[in-house]
Amino acid sequence: MEKLTITTRFCETDALGHINNTSYFIYLEEARIKFFHQLGYGMNLQDWNFILASTKCDFLSQGYFNQKLVISSYISKIGSKSFQLEHDITCEETNVLIAKANAIIVYFNFKEQRSENIPDLFRTQLENHLQDKS
Amino acid sequence: MEKLTITTRFCETDALGHINNTSYFIYLEEARIKFFHQLGYGMNLQDWNFILASTKCDFLSQGYFNQKLVISSYISKIGSKSFQLEHDITCEETNVLIAKANAIIVYFNFKEQRSENIPDLFRTQLENHLQDKS
Amino acid sequence: MEKLTITTRFCETDALGHINNTSYFIYLEEARIKFFHQLGYGMNLQDWNFILASTKCDFLSQGYFNQKLVISSYISKIGSKSFQLEHDITCEETNVLIAKANAIIVYFNFKEQRSENIPDLFRTQLENHLQDKS
Amino acid sequence: MEKLTITTRFCETDALGHINNTSYFIYLEEARIKFFHQLGYGMNLQDWNFILASTKCDFLSQGYFNQKLVISSYISKIGSKSFQLEHDITCEETNVLIAKANAIIVYFNFKEQRSENIPDLFRTQLENHLQDKS
Numbered sequence: 001m002e003k004l005t006i007t008t009r010f011c012e013t014d015a016l017g018h019i020n021n022t023s024y025f026i027y028l029e030e031a032r033i034k035f036f037h038q039l040g041y042g043m044n045l046q047d048w049n050f051i052l053a054s055t056k057c058d059f060l061s062q063g064y065f066n067q068k069l070v071i072s073s074y075i076s077k078i079g080s081k082s083f084q085l086e087h088d089i090t091c092e093e094t095n096v097l098i099a100k101a102n103a104i105i106v107y108f109n110f111k112e113q114r115s116e117n118i119p120d121l122f123r124t125q126l127e128n129h130l131q132d133k134s
Numbered sequence: 135m136e137k138l139t140i141t142t143r144f145c146e147t148d149a150l151g152h153i154n155n156t157s158y159f160i161y162l163e164e165a166r167i168k169f170f171h172q173l174g175y176g177m178n179l180q181d182w183n184f185i186l187a188s189t190k191c192d193f194l195s196q197g198y199f200n201q202k203l204v205i206s207s208y209i210s211k212i213g214s215k216s217f218q219l220e221h222d223i224t225c226e227e228t229n230v231l232i233a234k235a236n237a238i239i240v241y242f243n244f245k246e247q248r249s250e251n252i253p254d255l256f257r258t259q260l261e262n263h264l265q266d267k268s
Numbered sequence: 269m270e271k272l273t274i275t276t277r278f279c280e281t282d283a284l285g286h287i288n289n290t291s292y293f294i295y296l297e298e299a300r301i302k303f304f305h306q307l308g309y310g311m312n313l314q315d316w317n318f319i320l321a322s323t324k325c326d327f328l329s330q331g332y333f334n335q336k337l338v339i340s341s342y343i344s345k346i347g348s349k350s351f352q353l354e355h356d357i358t359c360e361e362t363n364v365l366i367a368k369a370n371a372i373i374v375y376f377n378f379k380e381q382r383s384e385n386i387p388d389l390f391r392t393q394l395e396n397h398l399q400d401k402s
Numbered sequence: 403m404e405k406l407t408i409t410t411r412f413c414e415t416d417a418l419g420h421i422n423n424t425s426y427f428i429y430l431e432e433a434r435i436k437f438f439h440q441l442g443y444g445m446n447l448q449d450w451n452f453i454l455a456s457t458k459c460d461f462l463s464q465g466y467f468n469q470k471l472v473i474s475s476y477i478s479k480i481g482s483k484s485f486q487l488e489h490d491i492t493c494e495e496t497n498v499l500i501a502k503a504n505a506i507i508v509y510f511n512f513k514e515q516r517s518e519n520i521p522d523l524f525r526t527q528l529e530n531h532l533q534d535k536s
Contacts, residue, residue: 011290011431013283015179015333016244017447020279021186022163025156029413033468045149045419045467052155056190065283065447066435110150145297145424149415149467151313156413163279167334179285179333199313199417200301283447284512289454290427297424313417320423324458378418 001074001131004034005092008067019063024089028055028101031071031087039125049116051108053082057101061091068092074131081115082106083126135208135265138168139226142201153197158223162189162235165205165221173259183250185242187216191235195225202226208265215249216240217260269342269399272302273360276335287331292357296323296369299339299355307393317384319376321350325369329359336360342399349383350374351394403476403533406436407494410469421465426491430457430503433473433489441527451518453510455484459503463493470494476533483517484508485528 012023032052036042042050063069070092077084082104089099107118118126146157166186170176176184197203204226211218216238223233241252252260280291300320304310310318331337338360345352350372357367375386386394414425434454438444444452465471472492479486484506491501509520520528 009428009432010435011282011288011428014279015281015283015285016182017283020163021189022156022159022279025159026411026413029154029156030411033412037468043468048150052193054190054192055155056188058188059186066439066445143294143298144301145294145416145422147417148413149417149419151417154413160277160279164277167278177334200305200311284450288431289457290424290431293424293427297422316418320461322458322460323423324456326456327454 001072001129002031002035002038004031004071004073006030006069006071008063008065008069010065013065017064019065019067021057021059024057024059024063024099024101025055027069027071027089028057028087028103031073032085032103032105035073035085035129039122041122048110049107051106051110051115052103053106054104055101056103057099059099061096061098063089063091063098069098075126075129076102076131078118078123078126078130080117083118086131135206135263136165136169136172138165138205138207140164140203140205142197142199142203144199147199151198153199153201155191155193158191158193158197158233158235159189161203161205161223162191162221162237165207166219166237166239169207169219169263173256175256182244183241185240185244185249186237187240188238189235190237191233193233195230195232197223197225197232203232209260209263210236210265212252212257212260212264214251217252220265269340269397270299270303270306272299272339272341274298274337274339276331276333276337278333281333285332287333287335289325289327292325292327292331292367292369293323295337295339295357296325296355296371299341300353300371300373303341303353303397307390309390316378317375319374319378319383320371321374322372323369324371325367327367329364329366331357331359331366337366343394343397344370344399346386346391346394346398348385351386354399403474403531404433404437404440406433406473406475408432408471408473410465410467410471412467415467419466421467421469423459423461426459426461426465426501426503427457429471429473429491430459430489430505433475434487434505434507437475437487437531441524443524450512451509453508453512453517454505455508456506457503458505459501461501463498463500465491465493465500471500477528477531478504478533480520480525480528480532482519485520488533 014020148154282288355369416422
């Protein structure tokens with residue numbers, strides 16, 4: 001499991017006084033990319049091999065301005081051309097679960113604009129982060 | 135079914151040359167709010183009774199800068215305190231399906247910060263937009 | 269003078285209950301691009317010749333959710349390799365001036381990553397939109 | 403001078419392959435707020451006394467995805483009801499100057515929706531960060 005801590009920004013709030021729902025998808029993209037970086041991928045766009053096929057977020061508790069949020073990410077499923085990431089977003093201070101999310105990512109060749117089989121080395125790395133959904 | 139047409143903005147693209155995934159959630163929020171407006175709700179924040187409990191988006195085809203996207207929205211489920219919206223996002227010019235999304239919305243009292251039963255009048259209005267998922 | 273009307277989005281507000289300052293720069297980019305489109309430029313990225321060198325916005329009155337804002341744009345200065353746009357943002361309903369902004373745009377060759385002289389045809393088009401700052 | 407380091411996010415890029423101009427205003431808001439936090443203000447919205455009257459950004463060099471940017475902020479002018487912040491944005495790795503910006507902030511009473519004189523204690527704190535524009 002990889003953990004990323006972000007601090008919510010003022011412009012990510014909305015007039016209801018809480019973090020706007022669209023902002024969570026910014027945090028989730030950040031968490032996915034940091035996850036890839038930890039594995040040594042996606043450091044630059046020339047060798048970018050990931051496309052987001054689907055993402056979902058359940059909003060369990062409201063988030064607020066200047067809150068430190070911990071995003072824990074792990075792999076829950078690995079297919080031939082795609083894999084699934086799960087994310088828990090919790091408040092660093094109180095440990096309250098703010099949101100649960102997931103993302104299905106397709107291994108994608110941008111030059112040829114088509115999906116490809118996940119290479120063996122990358123598959124092994126993903127397997128090291130495989131975990132049951134809690 | 136309610137339809138909203140938006141034109142994608144340049145700042146909603148990313149360095150992969152397409153519309154960034156987070157931008158779709160901006161369009162979906164816009165579609166939800168216009169849907170409420172059509173029913174006569176949510177015109178201002180003083181009588182705002184909706185909180186997003188969950189949202190999901192499947193990205194089926196890439197979107198691009200300056201593309202006209204049609205977001206079709208309808209109700210797929212009505213519970214006692216919540217309801218579900220479905221959205222199809224298509225390219226206005228080609229009719230290609232770009233994304234499919236849904237959202238679970240809880241009827242929420244912001245002053246007391248708790249969910250409430252959907253009032254009968256609003257339930258009737260939602261039922262008029264009820265449709266099977268296609 | 270070119271006019272663009274936008275409707276402010278909910279996610280463009282912030283926890284102070286008004287439109288967040290960063291959102292105005294989204295509207296201003298939109299206005300610049302529509303201005304170029306009116307002149308027949310910038311419809312796609314392959315022949316994109318503009319880079320923003322500087323922009324400034326004076327916030328005169330607060331903007332709110334679901335407000336229709338009219339952005340009036342005109343040219344105030346034309347140099348050899350750059351030109352300046354001015355923008356007035358007013359509330360469509362009340363005519364109240366919400367913000368005044370400007371932008372200096374450099375004619376830029378992205379392939380060679382350097383500025384270039386404004387071509388004569390484009391200069392003539394810009395001159396047709398030249399106006400004194402009011 | 404206060405320094406803040408941020409890492410650019412993927413969704414802050416655009417289809418020209420660089421950081422979109424609107425994203426810099428996100429970083430600048432972040433820098434302003436951190437500046438206030440350093441002085442002990444603006445930790446929550448109940449005692450928020452700042453409204454942005456004007457902001458300007460000169461874009462000197464392009465920024466890119468996953469770049470560490472250092473935003474140095476200092477006070478350049480103090481009036482009776484407003485003050486001016488200056489910001490230099492540099493690449494942490496190369497020290498290249500990416501952007502120069504400023505912001506005029508009005509001391510503002512949100513409850514009464516009007517500007518107020520800067521209190522003496524806060525003025526003294528601002529004076530400690532006063533610096534000539536370089």
